[in-house]
Amino acid sequence: MPSLVKGAGLRTLSLRGSWVQIPPPALSKNYKYAESTTVVKKTIVGITVVGKDKEGIVAAFTNFAFQQKGNIEKVNQNVIKGLFGMYIEVSFTKKIDIKKFDKDLQKLAKQQKMEVSAHHEVNSKKNIAVFVTKEDNSLKALLDARSKHALKGKLCLILATEKTLSSMAKKGKVPFVVINEKEQSKAESKILSICKKYNVDLIVLARYMKILTPNFVWRYPNRIINIHPSLLPAFPGALAYAQAYERGTKIVGVTAHYVTEELDQGPIIFQDSFTVKPEDSLESIKTKGQKLEAQTVLKAVKMHLDNKLEVRWRKVHTRSK
Numbered sequence: 506m507p508s509l510v511k512g513a514g515l516r517t518l519s520l521r522g523s524w525v526q527i528p529p530p531a532l533s534k535n536y537k538y539a540e541s542t543t544v545v546k547k548t549i550v551g552i553t554v555v556g557k558d559k560e561g562i563v564a565a566f567t568n569f570a571f572q573q574k575g576n577i578e579k580v581n582q583n584v585i586k587g588l589f590g591m592y593i594e595v596s597f598t599k600k601i602d603i604k605k606f607d608k609d610l611q612k613l614a615k616q617q618k619m620e621v622s623a624h625h626e627v628n629s630k631k632n633i634a635v636f637v638t639k640e641d642n643s644l645k646a647l648l649d650a651r652s653k654h655a656l657k658g659k660l661c662l663i664l665a666t667e668k669t670l671s672s673m674a675k676k677g678k679v680p681f682v683v684i685n686e687k688e689q690s691k692a693e694s695k696i697l698s699i700c701k702k703y704n705v706d707l708i709v710l711a712r713y714m715k716i717l718t719p720n721f722v723w724r725y726p727n728r729i730i731n732i733h734p735s736l737l738p739a740f741p742g743a744l745a746y747a748q749a750y751e752r753g754t755k756i757v758g759v760t761a762h763y764v765t766e767e768l769d770q771g772p773i774i775f776q777d778s779f780t781v782k783p784e785d786s787l788e789s790i791k792t793k794g795q796k797l798e799a800q801t802v803l804k805a806v807k808m809h810l811d812n813k814l815e816v817r818w819r820k821v822h823t824r825s826k
Contacts, residue, residue, distance in 0.1 A: 547597065548596065548600070548625075549594060549595070549596050550575070550594075550595045550597070550606070550624070551592065551595075551624040552566065552593040552594075552595065552621065552623050553590070553592050553621065553622050553725075553726060554591040554593070554619050554621050555590050555619065555621075555720060555723050555724060556589055556617070556619035556620055557587060557588070557589065557618070558587050558588065562591065563582060565613060565616075566591065566593060566621075567580070567593065569610065569613050570595045573595070574597065575596060575597050576595065576596045577593060577594070577595055578594045578595065578596050579593070580592070580594075585719050585766060589619075590720075592723070603625055606623065630657060630658055631657075631706035632659050632704050632705050632707070633647075633658045633659065633706070633707045633708075633709060633806070633810075634663070634664055634700060634703065634705040634708050635647060635660065635662070635664070635709045635711050636665070636708060636713035637666075637670050637711050638669070638712060638713055638714040638715075639667060639669040639670065639714075640712040640795065641669075641670055642796065642798055642799040643709075643711035643712060643732055643802045644673060644711045645673065645799065646799035646800065646803045647709065647711065647802075647806065648660070648677045650803055652677075655807070658706075658707065658806075660677070660679050661679070661680070661703045661704075662680050662699070662705065663681045664682050664696065664699065665681065665682070665683050665684075666685055666715060668683055671683075680703070684696055689718060690718070693717070697721065706728065707728050707730070707806070707809060707810070708725055708728060708729045708730070709806055711732065713731075716768060717764065718766075722764055723766065725764075729764035730762070730763060730802065730805050731761070731762055731771070732760070732798045732801060732802035732805075733745065733759065733762065734795075735748070735757070735760065736756070736757075736758035736759070736760060736776055736778060737760040737762065737773060738769075746787065747787060749790070755780065756779070756780055757778060757779060757781055757790055757794060758779070758797070759777055759794060760776045760801075761773075761774045761775045761776075761804070763816065763821070772816050772819055772821045773820075773821060774808070775801050775805050775808075776801070779793050779797060808823070812824070
């Protein structure tokens, strides 16, 4: 079922991954632009819906938004192997009762047999979870920034696949949880439960060596930031530095991007690079790259926490204010 999304002078038609621009209606000859516009402060609620694909899901939740007197600003939906995922962004110009909204939403979720969550931008200081494996550069940069009060967020959790970085978490007095479950679906179920417990707003993949499935990613739309050791779209996947070295590239870089269901294909936030010298070995390239990774992911996280990033048409735009 198609869905309409309001845009700047355009509407966007999302047909499960396909996007079409529809021109706005022509203005009549007697139409006059207002000399000034009043900016109305809006409350934004993001709703994620995940579950088994079936008819009527889009209509059920968009109608719910309208019944709550909300204005739908964004809708994106997808289906992969029978799994349905949808994100709806709804704005309200009047104050809403968040508890009642959530209660009614969960009632609808139960009726539709879907897993649903709502994300309210009510806290100016967001809760951050950092997912790691064993590389420490990016985690260290985030911990250092926190100690200098340079992050507009609370580092509430470090989640790892092994215990290698537990001492850094202990020193920084941040809860450290290890999930080493081999089966990804079971691991993600545990991770989702932990993220809910800590009320996580933003997830940072600081060289987290696991691939998250759509079932997980769809629940945090544009709220998972990854740092990849290449200038995407070049050299996606594992061993990016080795791929670049073997191909003899003259410039090596890193990319901070939002995570989507497509591996290393999410909207790019920042990229940075360095020149490879003739005497550089694979190890020296890795060392330089890891330092750059830490700087770049920290920059991306800061911009996200400052609410300066907006995703439109699969591109990240920087808000001027």
